[in-house]
Amino acid sequence: GESVGLHLPTLSVQEGDNSIINCAYSNSASDYFIWYKQESGKGPQFIIDIRSNMDKRQGQRVTVLLNKTVKHLSLQIAATQPGDSAVYFCAENSKAAGNKLTFGGGTRVLVKP
Amino acid sequence: KAGVTQTPRYLIKTRGQQVTLSCSPISGHRSVSWYQQTPGQGLQFLFEYFSETQRNKGNFPGRFSGRQFSNSRSEMNVSTLELGDSALYLCASSLWDSNTEAFFGQGTRLTVV
Numbered sequence: 343g344e345s346v347g348l349h350l351p352t353l354s355v356q357e358g359d360n361s362i363i364n365c366a367y368s369n370s371a372s373d374y375f376i377w378y379k380q381e382s383g384k385g386p387q388f389i390i391d392i393r394s395n396m397d398k399r400q401g402q403r404v405t406v407l408l409n410k411t412v413k414h415l416s417l418q419i420a421a422t423q424p425g426d427s428a429v430y431f432c433a434e435n436s437k438a439a440g441n442k443l444t445f446g447g448g449t450r451v452l453v454k455p
Numbered sequence: 456k457a458g459v460t461q462t463p464r465y466l467i468k469t470r471g472q473q474v475t476l477s478c479s480p481i482s483g484h485r486s487v488s489w490y491q492q493t494p495g496q497g498l499q500f501l502f503e504y505f506s507e508t509q510r511n512k513g514n515f516p517g518r519f520s521g522r523q524f525s526n527s528r529s530e531m532n533v534s535t536l537e538l539g540d541s542a543l544y545l546c547a548s549s550l551w552d553s554n555t556e557a558f559f560g561q562g563t564r565l566t567v568v
Contacts, residue, residue, distance in 0.1 A: 374554045385459075385545050385559035386498075431498065435553045442488070442511050443553050445498035 350429070352450040361419040363449045365432030370413060372434035376443070377406060377417045381428045389417070389430075419451075427453045457482065459548050459560035467566045473534040476563045480527050480548030486510075487529040488553065489521060492543040492562070501544075503553065504529050510552075536567045 355361045367375070373394040378386035392399045392406045392415075399406050405418040415432050432446040460479040468474050480487050488511075489501040500513040504523035521531040527548075533540055543564050547557040 376557065378559070383561075385461075385561045386547075388556055388558055391556060433498075437554055442500045442503060442513065443490075443547075443557060444500070445490075447497050 350448050350450055352452060354452045354454060355422045355426075357424060357453050357455050358421055361417075361422045361426070361451055363417045363419075363430050363432075363451065365415040365417075365446045365449075367413050367415060367432070367434045367444075367446070369434060369436050369444070370410075371438045372436040372444075373438075374435040375406070375408060375415050376433045376435075377404075377415075378431045378433060378445075379426075379428045380431065380448070386431060422451075422453050424453050424455060427451055459546055459558055461544075461546050461560035461563050463563060464561065465564045465566075467568060468536050469568055470536055470538060472536050473532060474536060474565060475530055475532045476544055476546075476565075478529045478531075478546030478548075478560060480529070480546075481558060484548040484550050484558075485527055486549040486552050486555075487523055487527060488547045488549070488557065489529070489531050490545045490547065491515070492545055493541075498545070501531065505552065533565075538567050541565060541567045 376391045377389040380386045390401045403420045407416045429448045431448045433443040462477045486505045488503040492498045503511040507523045518534045523529045543562045545562045547559045549557045
């Protein structure tokens with residue numbers, strides 16, 4: 343199967359601090375990107391998305407940044423809370439490449455009280 | 456509005472058997488995609504169904520198949536189960552395709568013994 347960035351790094355963050363999760367994608371034709379949060383025993387939960395005609399999008403406490411020049415995506419979480427502890431996945435989609443989501447390997451975020 | 460529902464939540468099967476998993480998408484969503492999640496390979500795309508037709512397929516053997524009914528509910532089947540098929544099988548529903556928000560169910564945890 344295909345995948346993007348297959349590894350599971352861990353980010354430890356102090357409660358109240360901001361978190362930045364990074365993702366490198368490989369397909370320059372990708373035109374839609376999504377960040378998901380997955381808690382233990384649950385399915386991935388949609389957080390925020392961004393299309394390739396944008397470079398920044400904000401949601402509630404989250405911001406996604408897209409840098410198409412270096413094929414990099416990041417998720418910023420403001421004032422990280424214990425409930426933010428989970429594995430975060432980026433996913434990319436390209437209509438030209440078959441219109442199916444390709445997922446990164448994920449980043450585990452641990453929030454320390 | 457009900458989310459994506461997958462049944463059963465857990466399954467234990469013996470090598471060589473077959474299994475059928477079910478997914479009910481969000482009401483009004485017409486696209487259903489299936490993914491396999493394992494610790495070693497991450498989240499990998501299996502196939503996508505739209506209007507009862509398989510529209511896209513990942514790189515899995517023919518033992519993995521699926522179908523979609525007129526009410527958009529979908530099933531996936533795995534025949535001649537192998538130990539390596541043990542995984543979390545996730546279903547995602549979208550309004551149209553993977554270029555729109557995709558929402559996941561809780562998944563079915565399949566264990567092959």
